[in-house]
Amino acid sequence: MAISNGLSAVYEALHSAAPYALAEVVRDALVAHTPVQSAELLLADYALVALRPVLDTPVLGDDEIRIDSSDAGRAFASQQAQWEESHSTLHLPVTACGERFGVLSVRLPIAPELDDVGELLEVAEALGHGLRGADRLTDRYQRARRMARMTLAAEMQWGLLPGYGHTGKGYRLAGQLEPAYAVYGDNFDWSCDPDSLGLSITNGMGEGMRAALLTTLAVTALRNARRSGAGLEEQAGLADEAIYAQYGGREYVSTLLLRFEAATGQLFAVDAGSPRLIRLRGLDVETIKFDQQLPLGMFGNTTYVEQSVSLQPGDRMVVISDGVYGGALLGRGAVRRGAPRVRRQIHPAATGRRGRQDNDSWHADVQGRRRRLRRRRRGVPRLDRRPDRRSPSPREGRCCLRCPRTLPRTGIAV
Template sequence: MLALMQESAPEDDMPHAPGPVSRALREAPPDQLVEAADRAVRSALDASRTDVFIADYRISGLWPVLDPELPAAGFLACHTVAQRCFSSQQPVHDVDEQGRCRLYLPLTTWGERLGVLLIELPRAPDAATVQVTVDIAGDLAVALRAADRETDRYRRVRRRERLSMAAEMQWDLLPGRSVTHGAFLLAGQLEPAYTVGGDHFDWSVDGDRLTVTVLNGAGTGLASSVLTAVTVNAMRNARRSGGTLVEQAELASDTIFYQHRGSRNVPTLLLELDTGTGRARAVDAGSPHLMRLRAGVVTRIELEQQLPLGMFADTRYAAQELQVEPGDRLFVVSDGVYAATPDGAEPYGHRSMARAMRSTRLQPAAEAVGTVMRELHAYHAEADLRDDAVVVCLDWRGSAGRDGGWQR
């Protein structure tokens, strides 16, 4: 039997205190978090088994940490249910013929989807125990995300092949891959995941201000990645110093120009959203393409295209105003998505991309970026992408959603 955990099971005598697990995570070395959680969960909940499944860079699969040699049949069964949990972001359980219950819980922090926690219990849990396990999964997700700065263990699980040096830099530079907030949902994805060079996205939320930047990286390989890193950090420097969207663009442009004297430039879209009102400002420096899905219709938002960052000295930029309505979904895509023309086909952005975007209207943002990327791969007949590609999806829920605050 397989089910989402929406109905409470009969009450039982399982302990309902996550304290020992939280304490074990605080005391564990960063590379031993999964083992510490395993011991604490087994003791606190009388569990017979736990495991952690981590999503790979392409978000194409979930891979076990504790039991990497899981037999193929057992892995396939666990992976199928774990994938359902990961996609729905809801606890899911199945019960075998002996009455043992395998409970799958999303490992998510601030909307960043890391993977799934498996807990095998002697019987179906009651509602209070399910809530305890949800809290445990939340604590473990926060600990795993923090541990990435101190250990390579979990990053090794995420990579299914070796990253190029450029891709290594790009993934380290990212803010994350998704964010859930009371007022908005936000997600992004890079491809080709293991060799991406210059395309990139960045974001930050500060009070009622959400800033999103998407870079259409120039060139390929390590040189492209270094140029992107300089650009992103210049914009961050201005933003963290209180600079406006225009000042962020101008500092990045000046930094690039005085490094390369106009021989290199970075087409970039800078977007700032007031999460309370939906008022947005944009600087189109070159740029990636801004698309809006509203009431089932995909429309390109035409902005005044200004010079790419770094093309000339002392370039000055102007911001444009636009209004986002509750329920609007915005996509930002790089040329590697919009202008993809495999085997002489018409550009992906002419018709096929809009169909893919419309098909996401019932999906959350984190699933929507995956759908657009999968359709892009299908458009290439599953061949390797010829150019870097980035997709960012932003849903604004409207001011009524703000009271929900941050969600984990």
């Protein structure tokens, strides 16, 4: 197949496309200028349970394209192209700078060669970059991702996020809020610089809109201080004053501020609340304990002190909230086996006996990249057997293929 011959026209069409028409433009350009017969853009829903079509609007009664049991879902989870022989369809992960959006599924007359797969993967990546900017200008893709009505508190929290993931120099980061459609007080924020990555993980007290408004003030105050050039100590102090000025000490926010310097391997922290930090190094699991300091907004004149810990290439850092460890303890084996095992154990910790969500919660996991990375050959794996259900390696930072629907989690994976 001559995929490459028409790609310049595809890129030109994508570059000039209106933000609300990216899916149609990519489909029409691929069909007109390449051997692609049809195409569909599938976006992951907010809970990372299913992939939602953008062009072919689903109707009541349609089967879900579940991430844990479909070829398209396998492409999303593994971040590798998947060839579905029965439908002559190639599923391509749509990702930009480490942030996963979904899958571009293209129907082809014959199985593609490796070079063709590589060309189409680049188209999917370009589409991912377009989607990043389009979300600021149109609600179309956010509507397509929703499987249920989102509460106002959850809308505020998702609107605060700078993104759901990022791959930078020396680290990988990914994040998730749960329960996705009803989260209220928990949130995370991050910002990357040429030489460092900054994270803030917040948990506003209370429930519903009360917690969401409190967390919104905290995240905005921390951003204002960070963007003014303040370090972690000053960020915490200024946010503490802002929250106290508004609530007079009646409300406060548990917060963990982190700054990771990839060049030195140092992780700096200000621990002002409940989040816990766990480090996985090889087969060793260790809880990193910092000096406990007062939550933001409790007194308004607190002096915060920065602390640090040394990391090594390949270390994995997991941050969990009170919604997780307040219900049950995570076993060392859970962290050692990676995200899928952790999620299966934190599910009963943050849900009630009747299966309802008692508290919003999150876990964050931070992984430093090894200095030597083996280059993986991009190709089409065989799919003449059932999808591999084994838990992915924790170093790959993949989405769990066995996540339960009601899994409570909010995460950052670096």
